Amino acid sequence: MTKYDWASLEALMQPRGIAVVGASPDAGKYPGKVIKNLGKSGFPGKIYPINPKYDEIFGYRTYKSVRDLPGPADVALLLIGAKNILGMLDDLIAIGTRTAIIYASGMAEASEAGVELQEQIAAKARAGGIRLLGPNTLGAINRDNGTWLSGAAVLGRETLIEGPLSMVTQSGGIMGSFLDRAMAHGIGFSKAIATGNEADINVADCVGYFAQDEATKAIAVFAESIRDIPKFTAACRLAADNGKPIVLMKTGRSERGKRVTQGHTAALIGNDDAYEALFADLGVIRVESLDDLFLIPNGIINLPRPKGKRVGVISASGGLAGLSADICDRVGITMATFSDATDAEVKELQTGYGSCFNPLDITGQVVTSETWWQVRHMHELLLKDPNVDVVVSGQAAGQYAEQTGIDLVEMAKAADKPLIPFWTGRDVNAGGLRRLRDANLPVFEQADAAFRAVKASVDYAAFLRERDTAESGKAVDTNFARGAVTMDAFPLTKTDVVVSLAEVEIVTLSLTPDDQVGPFLTFADADGSRRHGLIPWNSRQADMLAKRFVGENDSRRDVVRELIAKLAEIAITANLPTKAVLAFGRNGEPLRADFAQGNASDDA
Structure with missing residues (x-):
């Protein structure tokens, strides 16, 4: 079995020194944004701007050439035109740089001449022991240690929320959108890498690196193609070994989507059904929504792992109960049959209203100060029911939103099974929503997003349970007759x-x-x-x-x-x-x- 050097990305994500080639004092231009972001990040190592036109940029001493640097530059940020990169690589090889980021576009995605130039650059870097990120990339971000190697606008946020989710994407624009939307939902991140054209470092390299990275607990992937299937397979298996879910969004399902993708990063798209088969076998969770890329892994890693696939739904709204039933049927969720004990106690509590059917509609009649305890008690009944593996709570709590949030957090922390709320209100229910997010309890603002997360969580847990025995069993009989099957x-x-x-x-x-x-x-x-x-x-x-x-x-x-x-x-x-x-x-x-x-x- 081939062994891959996942740690080779350490120089990119944990550098001692950074050479910023083509640095600019103009914060309105991309080279200026990159060095400005580095200054803001609190990066603990050395920052070396390289530009013969200046003596100082943003307070940093500026050097005429990388050969003049007084210390190591593990990573070089090449903020220069494509035609100047081959010559710059000679200098970087001479000083022992281990990784270079090429931000420039206009290579393999643009023309035959661009393909040839990209191949020449990759060959020279490979011969000189330099790993390449890009070209046509937005860079990389390690939020944890201040290695912000990007001019992405999202780095201008007042606060970057810390979290255990890391992301790799072949699209730089998607990286910024993903991080911004995740943090708007209160979900933080650890690392993000945009691989661009993948002249060297590719999606598989990044998945493998994240799979062995202690700070990363879940991995999000936005891919246009998978260039190295064996390496990707090994990386996904390592992630599964370490219990780290991979949630992936891949473009190129349609013929038009394939054409657009090939023009973006010169990606080879392949057969989408073949990818579906590969992802299913590796336990990779494929999604169709950008928000699901962060909502689903956030749910999986912050809740107990389901022991089975039977789902119980509870709601104080008949409308939400009916909506939940339709969505569960559509996404293929197995609805639990409540135990006799649960059935009897719920019927006693709900004399004259509601139902004991799954989804359980407790109705708005119990949402009063005198009967509020029943809401919590019926949640607890489902949480202790042996026939239920996952509990979903549909909330439109109104004036009792904050108390609902408090109760859900307390019950979720005490439970040995997932309790997943979806929260349909906004401003009126803000207090409860804040309680849930402050406690890192995954919460969804749309019912369909919640149930997609439930399905993904149940399927991933089943995958982990079964994968250990998948290698055992009698081998397929290869003596089966060749030729036509009758x-x-x-x-x-x-x-x-x-x-x-x-x-x-x-x-x-x-x-x-x-x-x-x-x-x-x-x-x-x-x-x-x-x-x-x-x-x-x-x-x-x-x-x-x-x-x-x-x-x-x-x-x-x-x-x-x-x-x-x-x-x-x-x-x-x-x-x-x-x-x-x-x-x-x-x-x-x-x-x-x-x-x-x-x-x-x-x-x-």
Whole structure:
């Protein structure tokens, strides 16, 4: 197995000295903003502005050349034009600089000439032992030690909130937006890196670095492509080993999105279904919202890990209860059935109003000073119910907002399961919201965001529980016959029952070879949903994949598991695109399986 030097980013994130090449005294220009931010950050090391036109910039002695520096410059900030970088690298190699940041654009993303220049720069840096960040980057930020190597506007905030979340993005603009929006929600960060064109340092390097960084507890990724799949896989596995969730947003799903992305950072996009399979196997949580990039990891790392997937919802609003039910169904959340003890006590408390159905509507009738204790008590009933693994509280608390916040914080801290509130008010409920955020209790302002976080938290906990056994199991049989697959290769119980089409469910399972990620499977269910996974290498992985595709208790699971194993054998021996179409009866009994090779389309 290849070993990667994740610590090679230490010079970038923990430098002793910083050379600012092309520094400017004009704080309105990007080179001036960079050095101004460094001066504000409290960086404890040495700052060396380099510009032959000046003797001093912002109070720092300024040098004519990097060769004149009196001490080490572990990182050089190259705030100069692209055409001047090759020559500057010679000087940096001579003084032993370990990392350089190239902010300039106009290279691989711009033209063939730019591609050639970027390759020349990367080759020279590699030969001289220098790691490169960029080109076309906004830089890097280590909030913890004042290494602010960026002119990002977000660094102009009065306060940068400290937190255990670190972020890597190929887009500099996204880095600033992400940090600003996260802190607006009271969520702080530790480190952020914008990789740009990735002439050298890439997303995988940064994920690996964060995975072994003690200050980082969760990792957010905004990616346009994954350039080094083996390194990315190793980095994600290291993060999982250390219990650090990775939440990722990736562009390039649509054809138009792919074209835009390729023009931005010269990224190679790849097959999105293949990426889905890769992320699922690595436990990477893929999201579609920029806010989910910080809301979901913040929830996972600040709450107890769910022991199961059964969710109980409680609300003092019938409207929020109904909304919650719809969202849970849409995102695939398993709703808990309350225990008999919970059911009996709730019914006693709610005589004449409310319901004991999940979601539990306690109604506004209990939101009075005399009956307020019932609100807390019914939360506590769900928290101690053995049939409930996660509790979600939908709040529109009004005049009792602050007391609600106090109670939720106290109950969450005492509970051994997650208690997740979503808070629908703004100014009227500000006191309660402040109580929750001051206590670092994850809180969501939209119900759908809360339930997406619940689903992600439950799925990630299940992934961690199962991954330790995924490597065990009988290896896939590679003696499976090569060539065309026939019905004899996958016998089903014969049936003479005649059924109507209304009583038949058609699903497909497709094997698709992929040069970047490797062969993967796509399961298209009868309801139109699609799930993906890399091919399994042993029986245990095949079993886990079947559970991901159809669910743990689905009657189709055994048949799907067997078919997964057959397609894995084909991937190992022949690696031909293969599609299986399966027909199941209304009770999940297998009726027929047909196969085709040479076309991986999964349209039923």
